[in-house]
Amino acid sequence: MDSNNTIDQDRILKINIEEEMKSSYIDYSMSVIVARALPDVRDGFKPVHRRILYGMMGIGNTSDKPYKKCARVVGEVLGKYHPHGDSSVYGALVRMAQDWNMRYTLVDGQGNFGSVDGDSAAAMRYTECRLSKMGEHIMDDLNKDTVDMTNNFDDSLVEPTVMPTKIPNLLVNGGNGIAVGMATNIPTHNLGEVIDGCCAYIDNPEIDVDGLMRYIKAPDFPTGAYIYGIQGVKDAYETGRGRIVMRAKAEIESGDSHDKIVITEIPYGVNKAQLITYIADLVKEGKLDGISNANDESGRQGMRIVIDVKKDANANVILNKLFKMTALQSSFSVNCIALVKGRPRLLTLKECVHHFVEHRHDVTIRRTKFDLKKAQERAHILEGLIIACDNIDEVVHIIRASKTPSDAQRNLEKRFELDELQSKAIVDMRLSQLTGLRLEQLHAEYEELERQINYLQSILNDPELCKKVMKDELQEVKEKYGDERRTEIKYSSEEFNPEDFYPNDPVVITISHLGYIKRTPLSEFREQSRGGVGSKGAHSREQDFTEFIYPATMHNTMMFFTKKGRCYWLKCYEIPEGNKSSKGRAIQNLLNIESDDSVNAFLRLRGLDNEEFINSHYVVFATKNGLIKKTLLEAYSRPRANGVIAINIQEGDEVVGVRLTNGHNELVLANRNGRAVRFDENAVRAMGRVSTGVRGMRLDGGDDEVVGMVVVNKPDEETIMVVSENGYGKRSLVEDYRVTNRGGKGVKTLGITEKTGRLVAIKVVTDENDLMIINKSGIVIRLSVKECRVMGRATQGVRLINLTKKNDVIASVCKVMSSELEAVVEDESRKQMVATNERINQDSTSAPATQFEDGDHIEESDSVADNNDVNNE
Numbered sequence: 001m002d003s004n005n006t007i008d009q010d011r012i013l014k015i016n017i018e019e020e021m022k023s024s025y026i027d028y029s030m031s032v033i034v035a036r037a038l039p040d041v042r043d044g045f046k047p048v049h050r051r052i053l054y055g056m057m058g059i060g061n062t063s064d065k066p067y068k069k070c071a072r073v074v075g076e077v078l079g080k081y082h083p084h085g086d087s088s089v090y091g092a093l094v095r096m097a098q099d100w101n102m103r104y105t106l107v108d109g110q111g112n113f114g115s116v117d118g119d120s121a122a123a124m125r126y127t128e129c130r131l132s133k134m135g136e137h138i139m140d141d142l143n144k145d146t147v148d149m150t151n152n153f154d155d156s157l158v159e160p161t162v163m164p165t166k167i168p169n170l171l172v173n174g175g176n177g178i179a180v181g182m183a184t185n186i187p188t189h190n191l192g193e194v195i196d197g198c199c200a201y202i203d204n205p206e207i208d209v210d211g212l213m214r215y216i217k218a219p220d221f222p223t224g225a226y227i228y229g230i231q232g233v234k235d236a237y238e239t240g241r242g243r244i245v246m247r248a249k250a251e252i253e254s255g256d257s258h259d260k261i262v263i264t265e266i267p268y269g270v271n272k273a274q275l276i277t278y279i280a281d282l283v284k285e286g287k288l289d290g291i292s293n294a295n296d297e298s299g300r301q302g303m304r305i306v307i308d309v310k311k312d313a314n315a316n317v318i319l320n321k322l323f324k325m326t327a328l329q330s331s332f333s334v335n336c337i338a339l340v341k342g343r344p345r346l347l348t349l350k351e352c353v354h355h356f357v358e359h360r361h362d363v364t365i366r367r368t369k370f371d372l373k374k375a376q377e378r379a380h381i382l383e384g385l386i387i388a389c390d391n392i393d394e395v396v397h398i399i400r401a402s403k404t405p406s407d408a409q410r411n412l413e414k415r416f417e418l419d420e421l422q423s424k425a426i427v428d429m430r431l432s433q434l435t436g437l438r439l440e441q442l443h444a445e446y447e448e449l450e451r452q453i454n455y456l457q458s459i460l461n462d463p464e465l466c467k468k469v470m471k472d473e474l475q476e477v478k479e480k481y482g483d484e485r486r487t488e489i490k491y492s493s494e495e496f497n498p499e500d501f502y503p504n505d506p507v508v509i510t511i512s513h514l515g516y517i518k519r520t521p522l523s524e525f526r527e528q529s530r531g532g533v534g535s536k537g538a539h540s541r542e543q544d545f546t547e548f549i550y551p552a553t554m555h556n557t558m559m560f561f562t563k564k565g566r567c568y569w570l571k572c573y574e575i576p577e578g579n580k581s582s583k584g585r586a587i588q589n590l591l592n593i594e595s596d597d598s599v600n601a602f603l604r605l606r607g608l609d610n611e612e613f614i615n616s617h618y619v620v621f622a623t624k625n626g627l628i629k630k631t632l633l634e635a636y637s638r639p640r641a642n643g644v645i646a647i648n649i650q651e652g653d654e655v656v657g658v659r660l661t662n663g664h665n666e667l668v669l670a671n672r673n674g675r676a677v678r679f680d681e682n683a684v685r686a687m688g689r690v691s692t693g694v695r696g697m698r699l700d701g702g703d704d705e706v707v708g709m710v711v712v713n714k715p716d717e718e719t720i721m722v723v724s725e726n727g728y729g730k731r732s733l734v735e736d737y738r739v740t741n742r743g744g745k746g747v748k749t750l751g752i753t754e755k756t757g758r759l760v761a762i763k764v765v766t767d768e769n770d771l772m773i774i775n776k777s778g779i780v781i782r783l784s785v786k787e788c789r790v791m792g793r794a795t796q797g798v799r800l801i802n803l804t805k806k807n808d809v810i811a812s813v814c815k816v817m818s819s820e821l822e823a824v825v826e827d828e829s830r831k832q833m834v835a836t837n838e839r840i841n842q843d844s845t846s847a848p849a850t851q852f853e854d855g856d857h858i859e860e861s862d863s864v865a866d867n868n869d870v871n872n873e
Contacts, residue, residue, distance in 0.1 A: 081157070356802055679740055
């Protein structure tokens, strides 16, 4: 009894539980990392995927054979290679057949393999599968000793440690997995782009990530949609980690009763059914207004999610809210971790390409050695057969004289100096091979083998030829399976200069009364004679009309000022383009403007990055109650998405004009009753951005208000142009308006009568300017300023436009360059165009934006702003 106790005690080992836990957990962790959760950098597969493909190939489940039950494949893989749960194997098999998860499917599935709505696949006993063509190519040359083989779990069979793939699967199909202490998430890419990048690396191993991105531009997701911004892609390619922003592809369809938002592509990884449900929940909870219905109309033609927008809602605003609040805009967090020589590593794009190319080189060399060995063995036997055929009579005599086949082999070896393989081949040779045709075939086969042997040896000896073989094989794969990119790339303006992609053409910016904005090429407007009826302008909704008009070029920076005194910024190329008759895009979709505010003044600049310029120029504001304020431009040089306070507006007042000055200009304010006051801008001291200002003009009371402000830059060359609401206008010399102090009532600038109507516009012009006039009904006329003669300050002027409709009045007036100079701009090169613009700008003077009551609004632009554009450039 005592001896048994002693034996039991000897079998008990005392260990430290802390050390045992550490050791066991590390073993478990490494098992998960290396043998389960992370893909190999060479073929992009985890063990389960590799075993599924190898098992399918083993049972002949190829693309040219009938489908087999998935349960048959799962049983094959479980029983021979992968001793884990059947659900894990079937789940991996199903994913390889889903075209919304894999950029290029490796398994051809038949039956219910799930959907993009998140539906799970049917049970494996119902579904069928076989290898796809690309899945077969993954295993090309597997039987030519191209990769190392290892024993399976019970040492009864062997399986490949890696696939000899010609397809850069890690990048092409991506992958994801959660190991212990680390995870991987690699996006899918376009096969053609990745192969082009690999070929570029083969040609130049010193190529950097920027060089590779000329070929591999960005991930290419199977669900299409957009990639917004390239910086996250560049971070991922350079470091292995990055955040890629994806946005759904959506269009707005206009209908008779309401607009519709139609979504045809969604970001990768988004569940379509859950997306629609979430949108419906947002509407029910009151977090998202303006949507009446959301339907999934997807079918055989593709995805189609239709969101009905209520009649009084703006579809562009709704779409922006959907991008912000739902998965219609989501991100893909890249974490490119893969196994390199059995160890997990964070990989850059170049490293991924390098390891794949290195693997292809290894496979090519091993395959070439295998083929060379087989060819040499066959050639060796053919040499013996040819010797036998050339001495057939003697060979037959030796064989007939020998007692046994072994004796015949020995006698042949001794007589013709053959080895055992050759002599055996001669003895086993059939009589049919002694015909003349077969003898010729032996010689032809031997000569072909000699050429093949020389070529294979050249591959092994010449690195450049080896590279060519690798590139040719990759290009062959690209020709077979390459397709067009599905995911479009939207380069954001922060990452590079988008001005390189937009010609600096002259355009006209227009804004309607209901807040629709567009840019139109200036060439769409043609010159007409004074007093003409004009051409039809924008088609707009009922009670809407063109309210503001502004000439600019595509590269200009537009500063937007609202009547409540806020400032916003946009580049002209960011404004949607429309023809002369289109209504444009709702400005709320471009600027974050409050619902009870509206834009009514603008400035155009070439940029805000010139320190000297922004610290020597001023922004001058005029309000309808006669206040004026001057602030250094530098205070407005830092654009913000939500805008900034530009001027402190008192209750009952609003901004009617904003101008850019150089600190030495004169200002002219005009009111509705036809009076104007002229004073030096130095009479107004510079104030802070949020100040209110000082009195600039004393009004008459009642409904009188300031209608406009202009800046006088060259009094000797410029004239004052005024326009009344009934289409009358005239030019007067600047000197006719004597200089006074600010705050006065001013002098008469137009003879106001019932025929002329009250004053609506004032601006500074020269003979080289044209006028563009738009009335409330949308009629547009363009006429040359030089057709309007200079006359006295107190006269009522001449008719500029015939108002054919009853109660029609002038809505907007703008000064543009003359059509003759415009033609020069269109015909000359870009450099000459800039020089022409400089000359025009030097002849221009200040230009305001003004607002009036009862819909009589006017917006103009030129002036010091134009002149200063040249300085800023």
